[in-house]
Amino acid sequence: MGSAERHLRTEIRSWIAANDPGPPPSEYNERIEALTRWQASLCEAGFMGLSWPVRYGGRGMSLAAEAVLAEELAQSGAAEIINRLALYTWGPTLMDMGEPEQMRRFLPGMLDASELWCQGFSEPDAGSDLAGVRTRALVDGDELVITGQKVWTSRAELSTYNALLVRTDGEPGQHRGLTLVMAPMKSDGITIRPLPQMLGEPHFSEVFFDEVRVPLANVLGGLNQGWRVSMKAMGYERGIFVLERSIRLRRRLAELADRALEEDRVDRAALAGIGRVHASLEMLTAQAYRTLAQQQAGTLVPGSTSVDKLYLAEVYQDLFATAAEILGPEVTLREDGWTHDLLESRSVSIYSGTSEIQKNVISGRLLGLR
Amino acid sequence: MSELAVAFDQALEELLPFSEALDRAGDNGSVPSGVREELLAMGWNGLVAPEEAGGLGLETTEMIEMCAVAGRRLLPVALLDEALLLAPALGAAGRSAAEAVVGGRASGGAGYVADASATWGSDGTLSVSGVGVRLSPQAQLVGLVHPQWTAVIPLGDPGVRLEQADALDRGQGVHLLTVTDVEPDVVLEGWMNGGGVAAGWLAGLLADLVGGADQVLSMSVSHARERQQFGRPLVRFQAVTHLLAEMKARLELMRSAVARLAFLMTEDALDPGFLAAALWSVPAYARQVCESAIQVHGGIGFTWEYGLHLYYRRVLSVQSMLGGSLDTAAQAGRAYLKED
Numbered sequence A: 001m002g003s004a005e006r007h008l009r010t011e012i013r014s015w016i017a018a019n020d021p022g023p024p025p026s027e028y029n030e031r032i033e034a035l036t037r038w039q040a041s042l043c044e045a046g047f048m049g050l051s052w053p054v055r056y057g058g059r060g061m062s063l064a065a066e067a068v069l070a071e072e073l074a075q076s077g078a079a080e081i082i083n084r085l086a087l088y089t090w091g092p093t094l095m096d097m098g099e100p101e102q103m104r105r106f107l108p109g110m111l112d113a114s115e116l117w118c119q120g121f122s123e124p125d126a127g128s129d130l131a132g133v134r135t136r137a138l139v140d141g142d143e144l145v146i147t148g149q150k151v152w153t154s155r156a157e158l159s160t161y162n163a164l165l166v167r168t169d170g171e172p173g174q175h176r177g178l179t180l181v182m183a184p185m186k187s188d189g190i191t192i193r194p195l196p197q198m199l200g201e202p203h204f205s206e207v208f209f210d211e212v213r214v215p216l217a218n219v220l221g222g223l224n225q226g227w228r229v230s231m232k233a234m235g236y237e238r239g240i241f242v243l244e245r246s247i248r249l250r251r252r253l254a255e256l257a258d259r260a261l262e263e264d265r266v267d268r269a270a271l272a273g274i275g276r277v278h279a280s281l282e283m284l285t286a287q288a289y290r291t292l293a294q295q296q297a298g299t300l301v302p303g304s305t306s307v308d309k310l311y312l313a314e315v316y317q318d319l320f321a322t323a324a325e326i327l328g329p330e331v332t333l334r335e336d337g338w339t340h341d342l343l344e345s346r347s348v349s350i351y352s353g354t355s356e357i358q359k360n361v362i363s364g365r366l367l368g369l370r
Numbered sequence B: 001m002s003e004l005a006v007a008f009d010q011a012l013e014e015l016l017p018f019s020e021a022l023d024r025a026g027d028n029g030s031v032p033s034g035v036r037e038e039l040l041a042m043g044w045n046g047l048v049a050p051e052e053a054g055g056l057g058l059e060t061t062e063m064i065e066m067c068a069v070a071g072r073r074l075l076p077v078a079l080l081d082e083a084l085l086l087a088p089a090l091g092a093a094g095r096s097a098a099e100a101v102v103g104g105r106a107s108g109g110a111g112y113v114a115d116a117s118a119t120w121g122s123d124g125t126l127s128v129s130g131v132g133v134r135l136s137p138q139a140q141l142v143g144l145v146h147p148q149w150t151a152v153i154p155l156g157d158p159g160v161r162l163e164q165a166d167a168l169d170r171g172q173g174v175h176l177l178t179v180t181d182v183e184p185d186v187v188l189e190g191w192m193n194g195g196g197v198a199a200g201w202l203a204g205l206l207a208d209l210v211g212g213a214d215q216v217l218s219m220s221v222s223h224a225r226e227r228q229q230f231g232r233p234l235v236r237f238q239a240v241t242h243l244l245a246e247m248k249a250r251l252e253l254m255r256s257a258v259a260r261l262a263f264l265m266t267e268d269a270l271d272p273g274f275l276a277a278a279l280w281s282v283p284a285y286a287r288q289v290c291e292s293a294i295q296v297h298g299g300i301g302f303t304w305e306y307g308l309h310l311y312y313r314r315v316l317s318v319q320s321m322l323g324g325s326l327d328t329a330a331q332a333g334r335a336y337l338k339e340d
């Protein structure tokens, strides 16, 4: 960690101390609004896109700077970043594979959260097996005409853009013929039907496309290059994204520890539980740092971020299961927060590639067993 | 791997053939003196000791690489203790005694004092009871590492009692040590004292486990490729590849942990919370890797000849020396609550 990062740490710390609006409201819509405002103010202060090039609105720093931000946000108990999918996955992918014009168009709104992003990969017949995508896109002049259906699209109704995987050629089951298009969610022909999650919140939706017209200029990485683009994006998603997610976990562990101390619940079993979760979180962070260093040095082995994602799910689930044990029935049966997170933790081993799929990637790509 | 580590690896391959490690464990033998001489001649005991004391003064990252090699090749653990704890601890205290360890004239080992079973007398004497230590033959000194201090004890003192404890890790000179009112030769306060002697030893101990886990994972992958059942190799069964993937994930986490430990030590930024975290995690993961290795091998993994147990025993004995899984977790919890 160089002196630039050390300096940044002090800068972020004092800024957060002066500007942290406190924990976001628990009501869903109010929370979304508060989180959006929070990211906008972080952006105005110059803390979004630390590792992005200056010409795209970033600060041109190393990935270590992003780690510093993640740490400081975690330390302070400040809220998470709502447009993280754009900031950590699609922004970097766009900067790798996009046209200069596209970058000028899309990057600023990613940074200041004025344009939220969602990701339309999964379909009724394409879950873990993404090659099963059937949503069709026909080229008509300088437009794509899209017809089909996506499921489980998180925050679809809040998003301005959808990183949408469609089929422009080939048959379902083939990697060939997929295309990634950045589709405006306000387009005619898009219907969003919310699917309440098991948490009771409207977090994800079914999204229907009926002859939706999107300019060809919105294709990322070229027609029929969608598989390559998606794999690139997933590498990012499982890299710094994991560090960002661990912010939330660190904050929750600190809350658990405070509460356990206050309510005199720290017996030997509780100490061991808190210790195990603390240790696992430290290991997750150590792993994420190593991944970042390798990304920065260009030595990251393809598939290795699956280790990070697999372990994130494990630690996530262990934390909230442990919290429930330590806090006991008076808390888990009565209060929303911990119960919410206990339930939510089950999704982490499903989204962005299930834990089984991560193990397939590890055995296939890292151990060479195919 | 660095040139030094490659050379060390090749030397150990010749000096410590796997079959002999098995034999040593079989009759509870210790390092053959010829092997010890060769290692000393290579400068092993001076690995991290300061150059003034005849050592190589290796950086933490290089030291960690060497320890991973040691773990893969099953270097007798007491030699790790002599090089990583005794020599630098004596060196930090400015004793010429460091030279004796580096030169091989003094031998010994080390152990970890996890709990409150140690007491200090007002006259600066130390008492501990039933601490697991690993010792070279004819040991004269033992290093004891406690979260707050590191001490080197002369084994010739009448207040020292040693009892052989070879149930778990035979051939490694494991003993239970009881010390009554003994004045240590050297006392260092804190983890990072003397340039991080105690932290360096613990990092080396954990790096050794990384090497062992790496080795049993390679053995498991080769076995699963070759062994056929139901007309196909084991690697065609997803239940098996998923076990191997979990082992690989654990191994990478162990590597990240040790790399971070080295980084924090180099930056002089190691906090007790991270160290305690690593002391729970790395042995726990190494243990999972070894247990899965035995499972993936089936019956042959359970045989004496095949030798997976040598790695497994090493992990179990380190984990137990550090206090066991539950206790190291509780220590990590205590360290976290203190920082929080």
Ligand SMILES: Cc1cc2nc3c(=O)[nH]c(=O)nc-3n(C[C@H](O)[C@H](O)[C@H](O)COP(=O)(O)OP(=O)(O)OC[C@H]3O[C@@H](n4cnc5c(N)ncnc54)[C@H](O)[C@@H]3O)c2cc1C
Pocket: A118, A119, A120, A121, A122, A126, A127, A128, A129, A151, A152, A153, A154, A155, A204, A347, A350, A351, A352, A353, A354, A355, A356, A357, A360
């Ligand atoms: C909270 C949440 C948010 C989500 N957000 C989005 C989003 O924004 N955009 C989006 O596109 N998708 C999203 N998803 C969908 C998610 O990506 C998929 O659910 C996931 O990829 C799994 O696909 P599936 O649900 O069809 O399950 P399936 O693929 O049918 O899997 C069912 C089970 O079979 C196992 N399995 C499948 N194939 C294999 C195999 N080859 N080897 C071993 N086991 C296998 C799986 O691991 C799983 O346990 C979200 C999901 C959740 C839970």
